[in-house]
Amino acid sequence: MSDWRDRPKLELHLHLEGAAPPPFIRGLAAEKGQDLSRLFDERGHYRRGSFEEFLRLYEAACTVLQTPEDFRRLTLAVLEDSASHGVIYSEAFLSPDFCGGGDLEAWRDHLAAIADAAAEAEKQSGIILRGIVTCIRHFGPDQARRIARCAAETAGDFLTGFGMAGAETVGRPKDYAWAFDCAREAGLRLTCHAGEWGGPDMVADTLRDLRPERIGHGIAAARDPALMDRLAEDGIVLEICPGSNVYLGSAPSWDRHPIARLRERGVKVTVSTDDPPWFHTTMTREWEELERAFGWGEADLAELNRVALGAAFCDEATKERIR
Ligand code: ADE
Numbered sequence: 001m002s003d004w005r006d007r008p009k010l011e012l013h014l015h016l017e018g019a020a021p022p023p024f025i026r027g028l029a030a031e032k033g034q035d036l037s038r039l040f041d042e043r044g045h046y047r048r049g050s051f052e053e054f055l056r057l058y059e060a061a062c063t064v065l066q067t068p069e070d071f072r073r074l075t076l077a078v079l080e081d082s083a084s085h086g087v088i089y090s091e092a093f094l095s096p097d098f099c100g101g102g103d104l105e106a107w108r109d110h111l112a113a114i115a116d117a118a119a120e121a122e123k124q125s126g127i128i129l130r131g132i133v134t135c136i137r138h139f140g141p142d143q144a145r146r147i148a149r150c151a152a153e154t155a156g157d158f159l160t161g162f163g164m165a166g167a168e169t170v171g172r173p174k175d176y177a178w179a180f181d182c183a184r185e186a187g188l189r190l191t192c193h194a195g196e197w198g199g200p201d202m203v204a205d206t207l208r209d210l211r212p213e214r215i216g217h218g219i220a221a222a223r224d225p226a227l228m229d230r231l232a233e234d235g236i237v238l239e240i241c242p243g244s245n246v247y248l249g250s251a252p253s254w255d256r257h258p259i260a261r262l263r264e265r266g267v268k269v270t271v272s273t274d275d276p277p278w279f280h281t282t283m284t285r286e287w288e289e290l291e292r293a294f295g296w297g298e299a300d301l302a303e304l305n306r307v308a309l310g311a312a313f314c315d316e317a318t319k320e321r322i323r
């Protein structure tokens with residue numbers, strides 16, 4: 001396969017702030033007179049570190065994203081980039097924590113700006129975006145409830161999902177059950193990061209206590225054959241981000257990434273970039289590496305696109321437009 005870039009792709013796991021190109025964050029910092037030089041290395045890339053360090057730097061980068069206008073510009077930049085890598089449908093994690101700290105009125109204003117930008121990008125390039133509110137696990141269960149309320153109050157055609165990201169070492173899934181119940185009752189579809197750093201037990205506990213239909217990453221399940229079989233039987237979809245896993249070290253290498261084993265066992269897998277500029281990846285690069293590591297080709301992309309379409313948090317009419 002010579003050119004992965006032009007192939008149509010669906011992406012289900014992308015953090016909006018995490019997709020901000022470094023020049024975008026540097027530009028906003030300059031406009032606001034903030035010194036964020038510690039975030040960048042000598043080549044101007046986001047600095048590399050452990051997962052904990054990544055989260056700290058990520059949150060520092062988010063401090064320049066303040067107004068709805070900042071998020072409107074961010075959304076346009078991110079969607080232009082995604083579309084340039086062949087993405088035709090994208091779901092982005094949106095964080096009320098970084099859009100007014102969980103204040104509902106502030107969140108409404110930010111969300112309206114993001115949705116406007118998505119509509120503009122759709123007109124320009126055809127890319128379709130849906131939003132998934134994500135709470136941040138290490139901000140704790142009380143804040144997660146506030147974020148879930150923001151999500152529940154703004155659920156609709158654009159905001160279709162709820163999830164949780166952040167440090168898996170903090171608390172247990174059941175601590176966040178109220179937030180997930182609140183979102184479910186509002187009609188939102190559910191996903192949750194688990195099994196990126198935690199073990200198979202974290203994936204199993206997440207499924208039992210939060211009942212999401214998709215799992216963000218979930219790669220630890222590959223260490224437990226019975227859990228893989230259960231995921232396959234229950235049709236749980238994994239949003240796998242191989243480039244992120246290899247860069248941060250939750251998977252040993254591209255060649256030994258568990259995505260191939262999970263798929264061979266019948267687990268529904270999809271491919272996404274997570275926070276592409278942080279991990280020096282794009283949807284094009286993900287597929288170039290999957291081809292190199294596992295010989296995956298056009299038919300594999302078509303199958304994974306079908307899985308992603310089936311698991312997408314959008315209505316049937318939207319799916320018809322993508323098909
Ligand atoms: N937030 C942004 N990227 C993340 C990741 N890879 N894991 C958990 N939380 C995140």
Ligand code: ZN
Pocket residue numbers: 013015165193216274
């Ligand atoms: Zn993620």
